[in-house]
Amino acid sequence: MNVYLDYAATAPLRExxxxxMLPYLKENFGNPDSLHSFGRRAAHAVTEARDAIAxxxxxxxxxxxxTSGGTEADNWAVRGIGEGDxxxxxxxxxxxxxxxxxxxxxxAIPCRVSPNGIVQTDFGDTMSENLALVSVMAVNNETxxxxxxxxxxxxxxxxxxxxxxxxxQAACTLSLKExxxxxxAVSLSAHKIGGPKGVGAxxxxxxxxxxxLLAGGEQERSLRGGTLNxxxxxxxxxxxxxxxxxxxxxxxxxxxxxxxxxxxxxxALGTAAHIDGENRAPNxxxxxxxxxxxxxxxxxxxxxxxxxxxxxxxxxxxLPSHVMLAMGRTEEEAKRGVRFSFGRETTExxxxxxxxxxxxxxxxxx
Numbered sequence: 001m002n003v004y005l006d007y008a009a010t011a012p013l014r015e016x017x018x019x020x021m022l023p024y025l026k027e028n029f030g031n032p033d034s035l036h037s038f039g040r041r042a043a044h045a046v047t048e049a050r051d052a053i054a055x056x057x058x059x060x061x062x063x064x065x066x067t068s069g070g071t072e073a074d075n076w077a078v079r080g081i082g083e084g085d086x087x088x089x090x091x092x093x094x095x096x097x098x099x100x101x102x103x104x105x106x107x108a109i110p111c112r113v114s115p116n117g118i119v120q121t122d123f124g125d126t127m128s129e130n131l132a133l134v135s136v137m138a139v140n141n142e143t144x145x146x147x148x149x150x151x152x153x154x155x156x157x158x159x160x161x162x163x164x165x166x167x168x169q170a171a172c173t174l175s176l177k178e179x180x181x182x183x184x185a186v187s188l189s190a191h192k193i194g195g196p197k198g199v200g201a202x203x204x205x206x207x208x209x210x211x212x213l214l215a216g217g218e219q220e221r222s223l224r225g226g227t228l229n230x231x232x233x234x235x236x237x238x239x240x241x242x243x244x245x246x247x248x249x250x251x252x253x254x255x256x257x258x259x260x261x262x263x264x265x266x267x268a269l270g271t272a273a274h275i276d277g278e279n280r281a282p283n284x285x286x287x288x289x290x291x292x293x294x295x296x297x298x299x300x301x302x303x304x305x306x307x308x309x310x311x312x313x314x315x316x317x318x319l320p321s322h323v324m325l326a327m328g329r330t331e332e333e334a335k336r337g338v339r340f341s342f343g344r345e346t347t348e349x350x351x352x353x354x355x356x357x358x359x360x361x362x363x364x365x366x
Contacts, residue, residue: 084132
């Protein structure tokens with residue numbers, strides 16, 4: 001048996017999304033900026049998808065900007081929203097962390113993070129007189145820890161700053177409409193929720209100043225040049241609607257599967273396996289093993305379990321997890337974590353096989 005437990009890296013394309021996309025990969029192939037009938041049909045599809053996404057999120061259609069994915073959306077938010085300093089959590093996705101030095105500001109101030117992976121809202125002396133943006137993700141992509149975004153947004157607004165939240169990992173477990181009641185901007189990615197790779201969105205509330213990231217044509221209200229990925233946008237809208245509609249059932253199902261998985265491992269390994277984080281999204285399990293690391297991950301893969309040591313974008317770096325370091329782990333400990341993530345296709349049989357495989361591989365790595 002081969003078991004895929006890396007849904008936090010990417011999920012398989014849903015049939016419903018593929019079916020919605022196919023007409024725009026075949027006969028309705030027009031450029032949505034062209035004025036002829038082919039272009040008008042494509043433009044209509046984009047408009048319908050944008051309206052659908054806006055309705056799902058509880059925002060205006062002109063507050064939805066399509067991007068090539070979560071990385072672009074994170075970069076655009078960090079580099080383009082407001083003028084002034086930024087307060088951020090050091091457990092943000094690499095797309096956000098790497099964009100912070102590119103922001104035109106004097107100060108980039110990290111928040112404190114608890115050993116259990118939660119951003120601390122007692123910001124104390126982290127205040128900046130020129131604070132313009134606060135960036136804290138809704139669900140951490142490695143630990144699954146759900147962050148107190150409403151309280152952090154309130155802090156930002158009290159100090160005259162905007163609040164941006166990376167919601168890429170939140171779209172199948174949290175209510176995005178609720179998050180957007182307090183957030184000024186959020187980023188999303190289609191392929192984490194059964195949509196296609198290469199498309200996402202940055203949602204920015206009206207009145208929030210946003211600078212262009214990509215120069216080019218007049219697409220996306222002249223703020224993001226480039227021909228739109230029509231089929232991808234259509235598939236994204238379909239997948240997002242399904243993910244938010246199925247959210248409660250998905251949470252209940254994956255929480256049960258994770259509990260079975262973790263209980264079997266911890267009961268057998270005891271202190272040799274430490275479950276990381278608290279207040280976690282139910283579809284992510286991050287475990288630090290006494291003898292984890294790259295060799296352990298490779299052994300799991302060879303024995304039929306696909307998982308990861310953290311974010312897929314950093315999987316080849318062999319560096320300690322910056323998330324674990326921010327939680328107070330040593331560099332050696334931060335290299336021994338393994339992320340198992342569950343999806344709508346995951347079965348109990350697969351979870352039991354994966355847990356048994358983890359135990360066999362842990363014994364072999366001693």
